[in-house]
Amino acid sequence: AQKVTQAQTEISVVEKEDVTLDCVYETRDTTYYLFWYKQPPSGELVFLIRRNSFDEQNEISGRYSWNFQKSTSSFNFTITASQVVDSAVYFCALSEALGYSTLTFGKGTMLLVSP
């Protein structure tokens, strides 16, 4: 069965600090998909990134970057020079490719960025 672990329940940083949110996953599939979503205090879920298991290139989007390492089954998310607007709950999620498997979410990491 697939599983996603976000061991950090809550992280507090001061503005302009860099912060990394960890995501470790388990799956029996060789083909799978990983996602990150952001949930700001307003409650909606905002898609950030999708990555398939064959693409191990790291990705950078502005202040956001993602480090995918199949060897350690991790898909970590780094925010550089954090801002107060980054305060949110961040979810990592996994979907296997075979059949119609469910999308499994981690329990989320609450990031609090203070001025």
Add this chain to the structure above:
Amino acid sequence: EAQVTQNPRYLITVTGKKLTVTCSQNMNHEYMSWYRQDPGLGLRQIYYSMNVEVTDKGDVPEGYKVSRKEKRNFPLILESPSPNQTSLYFCASSFTGNRETQYFGPGTRLLVL
């Protein structure tokens, strides 16, 4: 504007009183799903639908029903709500399934007394 809409956004009800939460998407997506979010548990999938008239159980289907009579709509039905169904509910859609990016509705906060 491409979006997933849910109604109502907030609902307070009593145990046993049937309710329906509607979900509609305007992106012509084949796949739709329902999740519930609870503190400390993250999001868990309730039901999903691969296409019209095709639905299947997710991880936590007990106490819920769904139907998919039209491509754009995927209502969630609680026939006899109980307090343990108090939660934040999200509807989502994507083109073909869990492997594709799912776009989420704004959420429905349900309180069952």
